[in-house]
Amino acid sequence: MVVALDGPAASGKGTLARKLAEAFNLAHLDTGALYRSVAVMVLRSGIPENDEDAVAATIAQMGAGSIPERELRSEAAGRIASVVAAMPKVRAALLAFQREFAASPPAGKEGAVLDGRDIGTVVCPQADVKFFVTASVEERARRRHAELQSRGESITYEAVLADLKDRDARDRSRAEAPLKQAEDAVLLDTTELDIEAAFRQAVDVIARRKGMGVSASPARP
Ligand code: DC
Numbered sequence: 306m307v308v309a310l311d312g313p314a315a316s317g318k319g320t321l322a323r324k325l326a327e328a329f330n331l332a333h334l335d336t337g338a339l340y341r342s343v344a345v346m347v348l349r350s351g352i353p354e355n356d357e358d359a360v361a362a363t364i365a366q367m368g369a370g371s372i373p374e375r376e377l378r379s380e381a382a383g384r385i386a387s388v389v390a391a392m393p394k395v396r397a398a399l400l401a402f403q404r405e406f407a408a409s410p411p412a413g414k415e416g417a418v419l420d421g422r423d424i425g426t427v428v429c430p431q432a433d434v435k436f437f438v439t440a441s442v443e444e445r446a447r448r449r450h451a452e453l454q455s456r457g458e459s460i461t462y463e464a465v466l467a468d469l470k471d472r473d474a475r476d477r478s479r480a481e482a483p484l485k486q487a488e489d490a491v492l493l494d495t496t497e498l499d500i501e502a503a504f505r506q507a508v509d510v511i512a513r514r515k516g517m518g519v520s521a522s523p524a525r526p
Contacts, residue, residue, distance in 0.1 A: 306416035307407050309424035312438035315445035317495040322420035332410035336421035341377050344385035361394035387472040391479040403428045425487035435490035444496045
């Protein structure tokens with residue numbers, strides 16, 4: 306079973322994806338982390354962020370060494386990820402890995418949950434269940450601001466809001482695989498829905514699709 310979760314930054318799709326993966330015993334791929342990894346390579350190497358060939362070339366050099374979470378989740382990595390994600394050569398270089406993960410999930414799992422921007426539209430258009438997870442930009446900025454503050458990054462709410470608006474515009478307007486709701490995706494608006502409520506709705510949809518009509522095992526909070 307393949308579950309696709311797409312949506313803008315800080316919509317709650319990552320948390321939801323992790324909980325669904327645990328509940329249904331599926332492998333989880335955070336595809337935003339792939340683009341963030343490319344961004345970290347750009348930041349570390351100092352190559353110009355708008356040099357498509359140079360940026361795409363760094364992907365071949367991305368080794369197995371894991372990038373510290375703090376560096377990967379930084380505001381700078383998120384901003385540059387959204388810039389390099391608009392490059393067709395970068396998207397092409399990351400596509401096969403994502404499709405392979407969905408087709409042959411690791412660790413003997415029976416399926417996969419992928420979260421990102423173009424999973425239901427481009428990476429896995431045949432996914433069994435698709436969700437489009439969203440929330441108002443103000444609510445998303447509030448969440449992201451709290452998350453960054455808890456990690457010790459000093460940034461104002463207004464700066465986070467402006468940055469999210471920029472990233473939304475870039476992700477939605479790019480020519481290649483823009484962020485948009487797939488026609489057959491179920492909309493989950495988390496503006497006024499806490500993560501548990503969103504999770505229960507998603508579990509119901511998946512259980513119905515699986516034709517089981519039963520609940521998944523409870524996920525850890
Ligand atoms: O979900 P995130 O904030 O970690 O994603 C970082 C950036 O990566 C985001 O601005 C757009 C890009 N991205 C993408 O273009 N396609 C994906 N499938 C996942 C992320």
